[in-house]
Amino acid sequence: MDVDKDERRPTLDAFTKRTGIRVKYTEDINDNNEFFGKIKPQLAAGQDTGRDLICVTDWLAARLIRFGWVQKLDPAQLPHAYANLSAQFRSPDWDPGRAYSYPWTGISTVIAYNKKATDGEKITSVSQLLDEPKLKGRVGFLSEMRDSMGMVLLDLGKDPAKFTDDDFDAAVARLQKAVDRKQIRRFTGNDYTADLDKGDLAACVAWAGDVVQLKLSNPDIEFAIPDSGYLTSTDNLLVPNKARHKRNAERLIDYYYEPGPAARLAAYINYVCPVDGVRDELAKIDPKAAANPLIIPDKAMAAKSHAFRSLTPKEEAAYEGKFAKLTGS
C-alpha cells in the first residue's frame, strides 16, 4: 500500500473521497502461515473474521478456496478488473477465470547478488548458486518452499507448473547436496535483504520487489533472470465468508484496476503490476519504474515466467515435510 510523507495513503484516500466508503487498512499479515493460523478458527467455525478483504499469497488463496472459506466475486461489479488484468495472471489452476480472487501484486522470484561480495562476478543461474566454490557459505535460499524448490526445479529443466514427485525429490536431493557442502548459508524470510546489503550473503534467491528497493540505496545490488526461467506468484485479494461489506470490497478491488490508481500503487510498492495499460500512467509519475522489467515485465521477461502448480493437501504436507527436513527442522 502506498504511503506518502504525511503517513496518509493517497490512493486509498482518493477512493474514500470518490465513493464515500471508508477503508480500515491493517497490516496484520506478517507471514501467510501465521495469518492462516490466526483466521482458521473463525473461518472453520463459520464466523465473521472482521475482515471484508484479505490479501494472501496464491497457495494460501488456493487453500482458502478449496475449503470454501471465501466468497465468489460478482464479475458485474468488477468491470475494470475484468478488462485490465494481465493475461499472465488470468487463469491460475487454483482459481480458473478468477472467480474468487484478483491479484493485488505479482511477485517475481529471481536471483540477486551483491557485486562487491562476488568480486564483480555475475551470478546468473541457480546452478552457480548451488555449485560455485567462490560463493561457499554465502548463498541464501528462501524459506518459502515454493520459491526455493521452484527455482531449483527450473534449473533442472523441469516445469514447476507440471512436475512429478520424482522431479521434486531430485530437486530436494540437489539442494540437499549444497546444504551438506555448506554452500548454503541460510534459508531466510524477508530478513535476507539486510544480509545481502551487507554482503554476508553474496548471492541469493530473492523477491524482485525487494531487489528494486535495495538497488535504490545500494548500487552494488544486481538481479538476474536465469535462462532456465523464474517463478511468478501473486498476492491476491479475497473476500472471506461472512464478510459484512462484500459489495464495497469489490468496488475497492475494481478501483485498483483502473490505470491511475494502479500506477500510483506500482510506483510506490515496486512489485510486479498485474494491471495492463499502466505503463503510460506510471511513466508520468516515475519513468524509471515504468522502464523496469521487474515492475512492468517486458515480453522477453514474461516469456520466462513460470507458476508453481497448486498442490493437493497430501502433496502439500509431504513437500513441506521434505523441505523442512532440508532446512534443518
Added chain:
Amino acid sequence: MSTLTKPPAPAEEAPPPAKPRKRGRLVPYWLLLPGILWLLVFFALPLIYQASTSVQTGSLEEGYKVTWHFATYWDALGDYWPQFLRSVIYAGAATILCLLLGYPLAYLIAFRAGRWRNLILVLVIAPFFTSFLIRTLAWKTILADGGPVVGALNNLHLLDVTNWLGATDGDRVLATPLAVVCGLTYNFLPFMILPLYTSLERIDGRLHEAAGDLYARPSTTFRKVTFPLSMPGVVSGTLLTFIPAAGDYVNADLLGSTDTRMVGNVIQTQFLRILDYPTAAALSFILMAAILFMVTFYIRKSGTEDLV
C-alpha cells in the same frame, strides 16, 4: 498457607460473631480466585487441549479426531532427537556463559557499586526497552562477516579454536552454533543477573569481615561464605535462563543455519508449515517433560529449598 486460613484464637467468654469470622476465613481464597481463574483459563485448559491434540490423528481436510495415537510421541522423538539434544546443549552453554558473565557483575553491583548501584541495575534492564527481535537482529550487525568483531577474533586466531570445537565454520561467526549461543546468552543474561544480585545483596557484609578476622583469604571467603550463600540466586538464575533458552527459536532462526535448528524451530515448522498439529503438540509436551525432569533433578542435586 495453613497459618493464613486458621481462624484467630477465640476469646474466652464471648465467641465472636459468626459472620465476620466466616468471611475472614474465606478472604484468602477470594484473593486467590483471580489468579486461579487465570491459571485455569490460560494454562490448564490450553494444556488439556494440547494433550488431546497430541493424541489425535487426521488431516486439516477431514478434521482431527482423538484416537489415542501415542505413537506420535515416539515418532516425534525418533525424528527430532538431534534438535532436542541441540536445544539442551545450546541452552546449557548459554546458561553457563550467563553465569560466568553475570556473577561478577552481580557481585560488583551488590558489594562494590556504591552509589552507582541503581544506575548499573537500570543498565542491566535497559535492553528490555527494545524488542527481543530487534535485539537479536542487532547481533547480525555486530557479528557481520566483515565486521570488527569477526576480524578481531580472526586476528587473535580465536576462530581456529572455535572451529576446532565445531562451534564455528571457516572465518565467520554468523550462521554458526556460536552465534546462536551468543544470542541466547545476551538475550537471557538479565534473567541471570537479577536473581544473583538479590541473593548476593542479602548477604550480611559482616560475614566477610568475620571471615577475614578468622584469617580466611579472599578466595576462601568467596568459596566458603559468599558462594554458598548465593546458591539460591544461582539456582533460580540458571533456571530462569535455561528454561526459556531451551524453548527459544528466534535466535536459532535469525543467527543460525540449517544445522543449528532447535526444537522450537521444529515445533514452529510442524505447526505452521506442515500443519501437523499432533506432532507439534507432542513435541511441546516432550520438551516440557524433559525440562521438568531436568529441573527437578537439578534442584534436588543443588539442595536448595529457597529459590529466591
